[in-house]
Amino acid sequence: MTQYIDIGKIVNTRGHRGEVRVLPLTDFPERFLGMKSVLLEIEGRVEARAVEKTYKHGKFVIIKFAGIDDMDAAQSLKNTFLKITREELTSLPEDSYYIFDILGLEVYTTGDRHLGRVKDVIQTGANDVYVVEGASPRPLLIPALRRVVLDINIKEGKMVVELPEGLE
Numbered sequence: 001m002t003q004y005i006d007i008g009k010i011v012n013t014r015g016h017r018g019e020v021r022v023l024p025l026t027d028f029p030e031r032f033l034g035m036k037s038v039l040l041e042i043e044g045r046v047e048a049r050a051v052e053k054t055y056k057h058g059k060f061v062i063i064k065f066a067g068i069d070d071m072d073a074a075q076s077l078k079n080t081f082l083k084i085t086r087e088e089l090t091s092l093p094e095d096s097y098y099i100f101d102i103l104g105l106e107v108y109t110t111g112d113r114h115l116g117r118v119k120d121v122i123q124t125g126a127n128d129v130y131v132v133e134g135a136s137p138r139p140l141l142i143p144a145l146r147r148v149v150l151d152i153n154i155k156e157g158k159m160v161v162e163l164p165e166g167l168e
Contacts, residue, residue, distance in 0.1 A: 002085055004083040005098075007032075008025050008026065008081070009023050009081050010077045017064070017071075018068040018069045020062070020063050020074050022060060029056075033054055037049060038083070041080060042077075049065045099128075102130065103120070105154075105157055105158060106158050108160050115161070118159065128143075129143055150162055
C-alpha cells in the first residue's frame with residue numbers, strides 16, 4: 001500500500017482567479033516552487049493535480065491548479081492536504097529522521113527495559129523532545145540528543161536510550 005506524506009494544507013483562496021493559499025507542512029518549502037503536479041486528498045481519495053504556477057507569499061505558498069479557474073472552484077479545495085509519496089521525500093543527512101518515522105517507535109533503555117512508545121515529537125528549536133507514553137502513568141519527555149538517544153532503528157520500530165539522571 002502506498003504511503004502518502006502531507007507536505008501542505010490549503011487554508012484559503014487567494015484572489016478570484018482560482019489560486020489557493022497553502023500552509024507548508026514541510027521543512028523543505030522550496031519543493032513547491034517549480035512543482036509540475038501534486039497529489040491532493042479530496043473526500044478520502046488521492047488524486048494528482050497539475051500545477052500551473054507557484055510562488056511564495058509570506059509564510060504561505062500560492063498555487064494555481066489547472067482547471068481551478070475561479071474563487072468558487074478554489075474554495076472547494078479549502079482544508080485539502082497536499083501529499084507526496086515516500087519515494088518523493090527529500091533525502092536527509094545520516095542519523096536524521098522524519099518525524100512521522102519516529103512516531104510509534106518502541107523505546108527501550110540500554111538495559112532493555114521497555115519505556116513505552118513515541119506518541120509525539122515536540123520541536124523546541126534547540127533539540128526535539130520525544131514524548132513517550134506507556135510504562136509510566138505520566139508521559140516521559142526524552143531529549144533528542146546523541147548522548148541520550150543511542151540508536152534508532154526504523155525498520156525494527158525501536159529506539160534505544162540512555163536516560164539522563166533525573167529522568168529514570
